Amino acid sequence: MKEPRELNLPDTVRYTRDHEWAAMPGDTARIGVSDYAQDQLGDIVYVEMPEVGSAFARGDTFGTLESVKAVSELYMPMGGEVVAVNEALVDAPELINRDSYDNWIIEIRPSNPAEYEKLMTSEGYLEMLKE
Amino acid sequence: MRYLPHTDEEIREMLAVVGKESLADLFCSIPGECRFEGELPLPPALNEWNLNAHFRQLTDMMAVDQDFKILIGAGSYHHHIPETIRALASRSEFLTAYTPYQPEMAQGTLQGIFEYQTLTARLLGMDVANASMYDGASALAEALLMGLRIAKKKPKVAVSRAIHPHYRQVAKTYLQATDFELLELPFLENGRTDLSALKDRTDIAAVAVQSPNFFGVLEDLPAAGEAIHAAGALFIGCFTEPLAFGLVKNPGQCGADIACGEGQSLGLARSFGGAGLGMFACREQFTRSLPGRLVGETVDLDGKRGFVLTLATREQHIRREKATSNICTNQGLCALTAAMYMASLGGGGLRELARLNYDKTEYLKGELQKAGGTPVFSSPSFNEFVMAFEDDFQPVYRRLLEKKIVAGLELGRYYPELAGRYLFCVTETLSKNDLDEVVREVRG
Numbered sequence: 140m141k142e143p144r145e146l147n148l149p150d151t152v153r154y155t156r157d158h159e160w161a162a163m164p165g166d167t168a169r170i171g172v173s174d175y176a177q178d179q180l181g182d183i184v185y186v187e188m189p190e191v192g193s194a195f196a197r198g199d200t201f202g203t204l205e206s207v208k209a210v211s212e213l214y215m216p217m218g219g220e221v222v223a224v225n226e227a228l229v230d231a232p233e234l235i236n237r238d239s240y241d242n243w244i245i246e247i248r249p250s251n252p253a254e255y256e257k258l259m260t261s262e263g264y265l266e267m268l269k270e
Numbered sequence: 271m272r273y274l275p276h277t278d279e280e281i282r283e284m285l286a287v288v289g290k291e292s293l294a295d296l297f298c299s300i301p302g303e304c305r306f307e308g309e310l311p312l313p314p315a316l317n318e319w320n321l322n323a324h325f326r327q328l329t330d331m332m333a334v335d336q337d338f339k340i341l342i343g344a345g346s347y348h349h350h351i352p353e354t355i356r357a358l359a360s361r362s363e364f365l366t367a368y369t370p371y372q373p374e375m376a377q378g379t380l381q382g383i384f385e386y387q388t389l390t391a392r393l394l395g396m397d398v399a400n401a402s403m404y405d406g407a408s409a410l411a412e413a414l415l416m417g418l419r420i421a422k423k424k425p426k427v428a429v430s431r432a433i434h435p436h437y438r439q440v441a442k443t444y445l446q447a448t449d450f451e452l453l454e455l456p457f458l459e460n461g462r463t464d465l466s467a468l469k470d471r472t473d474i475a476a477v478a479v480q481s482p483n484f485f486g487v488l489e490d491l492p493a494a495g496e497a498i499h500a501a502g503a504l505f506i507g508c509f510t511e512p513l514a515f516g517l518v519k520n521p522g523q524c525g526a527d528i529a530c531g532e533g534q535s536l537g538l539a540r541s542f543g544g545a546g547l548g549m550f551a552c553r554e555q556f557t558r559s560l561p562g563r564l565v566g567e568t569v570d571l572d573g574k575r576g577f578v579l580t581l582a583t584r585e586q587h588i589r590r591e592k593a594t595s596n597i598c599t600n601q602g603l604c605a606l607t608a609a610m611y612m613a614s615l616g617g618g619g620l621r622e623l624a625r626l627n628y629d630k631t632e633y634l635k636g637e638l639q640k641a642g643g644t645p646v647f648s649s650p651s652f653n654e655f656v657m658a659f660e661d662d663f664q665p666v667y668r669r670l671l672e673k674k675i676v677a678g679l680e681l682g683r684y685y686p687e688l689a690g691r692y693l694f695c696v697t698e699t700l701s702k703n704d705l706d707e708v709v710r711e712v713r714g
Contacts, residue, residue: 185558185583210583210592 140178143268147174149240153216153258156267160240161216163255169243170216172204175268177239180206183232188224188245195219197254201245204235217254219247273366333676335540339704340676343654343695344484345406345434345510346543347535349623350699354614355537359607367602370565373578380577383600384565386609393515393612393620394507394529395522396551401563401600403548406532407437410478410508411444412550412561412595413530417476417504418450419559419594424475428453428503430463432483434510435684441478461487461647461656465494468501476528478506481521482514484684485693486631486654487647495525504528511535512549514652516624528552537611538604547604558584561595623698627653630705631696637709638694646691654695656681656688659712663692670711677708 152160158176162169177183185205195201196218204211223246227234234242249255259267276284281293290296316324333340335348358364363378370376370383383401390399403409414427427445429438431454438454445452453474456464463479477498481489491507498505507521509531521529533547534540552560558581566580586593615623631653635645638657646656657678659666670677682689696705 187558205583207583208588210589 141174143175143265146178146265146268147240148261148265150261152240153255153260154264155214155216155258157214159214159216161255161258162243163217163249163252166248167222167246168217168219168249168252168255169246170201170213171243172213172235172239173264174239176204176211177236180204180211181208182206183235186228186232186235186244188228189221191221191224193221194250195221196250205232213244215247216258217247217249218251219249222246222248332542333671333674338674338676339700341694341696341700341708342676342679343486343511343697344679344693345436345532346540347511347513347653347695347697348540348699349513349535349537349697351537351539352611352614355607355610358610359537359603364603364606369599369602370579373576377577379602380565380579382606382609383563383602384567384577385613386605387565389609389612390533390549391551393512393520394549394551395515395520395524396526396529397554398557398560398564399549399551400560401565401602402533402605403530403550403562403597404601405546405548406508406510406530406534407434407440407546407548408444409530409532409548409550410437410506411441412548412597413506413508413528414441414452414476414478415444416528416552416556416559416561416594417506420504420556421475424473424503425449426451426453426474428455428468428474428477430455430457430477430479430483430489432457432461432463432485432487432489433478433480433508434484437480437508437510457483457485459647460649461485461651462489462649463494465497468497468503471501474501474503476504476506477501478508480508480510480531481518482509482511482652482654484510485647485656486651486695487649488514488518488652489649491519491521491524491526499525506530511652511654513620513624513627516620516622517628517652522551527556533604533608536608538607545601545604547601547608549608557581559594560584562597563600624652626698627696630698630700630702631655631694633702634694634696634705634708637705638712641709641712643712646688653697654693656691656693658691663690666711666714667692670708673707673711675704675708677711 152162154160158173160171160173183204183206187203189201195215197215199215200212201215202213225244340348367379370379387399403412417427442452455467458464479489479494481491483489495505504527505525506528507526512533513535529551531549533549564581565577567577570576582588584594586596635655643657643659646658667677678692678694681691681693
């Protein structure tokens with residue numbers, strides 16, 4: 140497994156303590172998991188995603204990531220309504236291992252866009268990982 | 271796989287490593303007030319001949335299959351167990367096999383379970399079957415929980431009142447500690463489940479219907495499936511007599527999402543209600559919600575076929591409180607026996623056997639009617655039916671008992687409205703003579 144300095148932590152997204160990332164270019168936000176998360180989990184074999192149209196609050200569980208050895212819950216970095224899920228992950232969950240940023244998991248319409256500012260920057264996230 | 275118990279020497283060595291004096295010291299973390307003090311209230315040990323005499327005494331108090339003709343099913347059926355099955359199932363390799371966590375040394379066990387799963391899925395008409403649950407009753411409870419898991423936000427499940435009373439009691443026990451509600455659907459005059467209460471409901475996660483039901487009545491499963499799906503619920507097709515599927519459509523063919531029930535009829539002795547076999551299967555889309563063990567087929571590094579426990583992330587040792595069940599075992603020997611039985615019978619044998627059960631039961635039903643009895647339910651049945659008699663049946667029952675025939679099960683204590691009515695079961699093991707004798711006594 141990777142050392143903190145080997146991790147890919149782009150500064151174009153923001154991070155949560157539970158290792159999700161969020162990117163909010165416009166009206167919608169995309170959510171995925173960090174390079175640290177996919178590295179720790181190992182080969183991902185299944186992604187449980189919510190139904191389009193379902194709504195969650197910040198911190199709610201919206202799905203799970205399953206690897207051969209563990210199941211990890213996915214928590215909302217921000218509250219909102221699911222407008223899209225990444226269908227490619229249904230047949231190829233391993234895409235998350237290949238690139239956990241290109242391969243987002245869900246896309247939401249944030250209920251409170253201001254929550255984005257509360258998320259960690261990549262520096263902050265790296266600091267947290269080093270602790 | 272051999273069982274090699276520890277020697278006293280080995281135990282002493284291990285205790286020394288962990289720094290304990292005796293085995294009792296290993297439990298030092300259990301507080302005093304939780305410990306049982308004094309002698310265990312057990313009778314003294316008996317020697318072999320006294321032990322045999324004791325059990326013979328107990329046996330003499332009961333009507334045992336070989337000695338008596340027992341016309342009772344009610345979830346436990348007297349079918350012929352071929353000698354080949356007895357011989358194979360008693361092999362030490364099968365009797366002593368344990369949980370196949372290490373695939374590198376348990377390929378035989380794993381393959382056996384895989385074959386059982388395959389045969390079960392075929393018998394029930396489903397995509398996936400698990401390695402088995404404890405028995406039909408707990409399998410139903412697990413199916414209801416599975417339905418609740420899949421439906422996510424729906425708080426209720428429903429079971430037909432024509433499902434075996436013990437199964438409903440077990441389901442109630444399982445759901446007692448939860449916030450989920452268990453509804454009971456009544457049965458109609460014709461003996462089939464009344465599903466009208468489902469109309470326009472949206473709060474039910476799953477509905478279970480048994481067929482043949484406790485009264486031996488064959489439910490209209492396709493229609494039941496439609497009504498259940500129309501209410502947005504999952505359809506659980508349950509059973510206590512899987513041999514019926516040699517004659518009638520299986521749950522899968524009738525639209526069931528989950529099929530579960532008791533496999534005792536498939537080569538297992540009744541054993542006074544012991545060691546059952548919970549058969550459990552579902553449609554592929556629900557596989558990840560399945561409780562219990564699952565054996566999968568795969569290839570090793572050299573490309574050779576192998577078997578392994580799979581989808582372990584459903585189970586409690588990984589998923590903990592979010593696991594699909596807390597079961598971490600299966601009825602290994604019983605499942606293997608059932609697999610042997612199904613393989614020995616084959617599709618053709620199963621059809622013949624089912625036909626025999628059905629025909630003999632229809633014969634008794636017809637003759638009892640001619641002798642003055644009235645079938646309580648008009649719907650078609652398989653190898654059980656409920657009969658009402660003009661006069662009190664008790665004297666007839668007692669006369670037949672003296673002739674070593676147990677003529678049915680009085681239903682009053684399970685269904686108060688059916689007091690004085692008797693549930694009869696006829697299997698391939700009863701001859702025409704046996705049935706004629708029952709009819710003779712009824713005639714008086």
